[in-house]
Amino acid sequence: MNPSKPQHYRIIACALLLLLLMLAPFLLGARRPPQPLPDSPIIDMHCHTAGLGAGGSGCFVSEKLRNSFKLRFYLKSFGVTEEEILREGDALVLRRLSAKLAESKHVSRAVVLALDGVVDEHGNLDRARTEFYVPNEFLAAEIPHHKNLWWGASVNPLRPDALARLDWAKTHGAVLVKWLPSVQDIDPADERFIPYYKKLAALGLPLLTHTGNERAFTHAHDELCDPARLRLALECGVTVIAAHAATTGEFANEPSLDHLAKLMTEFPNLYADISSLTQINKRTHLAKVLSRPEFTSRLVYGTDYPLIAIRSLVSPWYFPRELGLKQTVAFSKIKNPWDRDIAMKQALGVRTETWTRFESLMSK
Numbered sequence: 001m002n003p004s005k006p007q008h009y010r011i012i013a014c015a016l017l018l019l020l021l022m023l024a025p026f027l028l029g030a031r032r033p034p035q036p037l038p039d040s041p042i043i044d045m046h047c048h049t050a051g052l053g054a055g056g057s058g059c060f061v062s063e064k065l066r067n068s069f070k071l072r073f074y075l076k077s078f079g080v081t082e083e084e085i086l087r088e089g090d091a092l093v094l095r096r097l098s099a100k101l102a103e104s105k106h107v108s109r110a111v112v113l114a115l116d117g118v119v120d121e122h123g124n125l126d127r128a129r130t131e132f133y134v135p136n137e138f139l140a141a142e143i144p145h146h147k148n149l150w151w152g153a154s155v156n157p158l159r160p161d162a163l164a165r166l167d168w169a170k171t172h173g174a175v176l177v178k179w180l181p182s183v184q185d186i187d188p189a190d191e192r193f194i195p196y197y198k199k200l201a202a203l204g205l206p207l208l209t210h211t212g213n214e215r216a217f218t219h220a221h222d223e224l225c226d227p228a229r230l231r232l233a234l235e236c237g238v239t240v241i242a243a244h245a246a247t248t249g250e251f252a253n254e255p256s257l258d259h260l261a262k263l264m265t266e267f268p269n270l271y272a273d274i275s276s277l278t279q280i281n282k283r284t285h286l287a288k289v290l291s292r293p294e295f296t297s298r299l300v301y302g303t304d305y306p307l308i309a310i311r312s313l314v315s316p317w318y319f320p321r322e323l324g325l326k327q328t329v330a331f332s333k334i335k336n337p338w339d340r341d342i343a344m345k346q347a348l349g350v351r352t353e354t355w356t357r358f359e360s361l362m363s364k
């Protein structure tokens with residue numbers, strides 16, 4: 001049955017109204033002019049790799065993670081399949097990463113992170129409780145093959161030879177040390193780590209450590225990522241970079257971000273990276289961090305690659321009000337994940353100095 005004429009008009013009016021409602025967020029947002037990108041090279045200081053142990057890399061993932069949808073998801077975002085890795089070795093992931101980065105117009109170098117495991121009461125690697133392992137030796141051997149990559153070591157301070165491992169990492173070119181306390185079972189406030197912290201400070205290795213909740217793994221002890229636990233490292237003179245700027249979670253009934261902001265006012269050696277802050281589950285987080293005066297001269301550029309490459313997780317279409325329709329369409333057409341990330345973060349208000357701050361921290 002054909003609709004009568006008045007009904008016809010009503011349908012058209014409803015459709016127009018719906019279209020207007022859909023476009024409203026793109027049209028109504030107040031946008032500030034972006035700050036320019038720097039002339040000097042941009043370094044992404046927070047990138048991941050993954051490995052299954054293929055080619056004798058020493059990497060592994062737990063059986064649970066191997067069977068979970070998350071692993072397939074990660075591998076896809078690295079642009080590799082499990083079959084390819086098993087055939088060509090774990091170094092393939094680094095080759096693909098380096099090749100994709102070489103196509104970026106803006107980012108000239110990336111820091112790829114090792115990931116140490118849980119250490120048992122005898123000081124040995126606890127394989128059963130380690131979900132994801134990327135050894136320093138693997139990266140130290142492979143990274144020199146790629147001139148656009150640097151590497152970050154990961155040394156669990158509970159290893160009996162932790163200090164020697166830090167020396168080794170520095171000698172073999174590591175530019176920082178990475179912790180994921182909630183997954184590696186490290187309490188940053190543990191006073192036994194004072195010699196470790198003093199060693200980090202003496203070697204000039206910044207400590208990049210996860211802050212806030214962690215949802216990338218199948219389990220995590222979130223309380224270990226309370227920024228308030230970083231006080232000891234800061235007092236020992238370590239340059240600390242709070243990964244993801246503690247924008248998720250609450251500790252002692254206070255937002256994690258407030259704990260970090262409070263420490264920022266006390267310690268000039270504390271920084272925070274802006275990796276993962278444009279993910280759909282953190283849509284408002286970058287704006288929140290940029291609006292806090294405590295963070296103005298403390299933010300560092302990182303991406304949490306490969307997560308920026310997953311379009312369902314990070315997309316300009318999640319910021320219609322902030323970006324407007326023209327930029328949203330333009331940014332979504334950018335193929336290179338780093339260039340898309342930079343375009344978005346620049347338009348969302350990241351300041352010029354943020355892009356290159358990491359290099360100045362390496363020599364502190």
Ligand SMILES: [Zn+2]
Nearest residue numbers: 046048243304
């Ligand atoms: Zn990360």
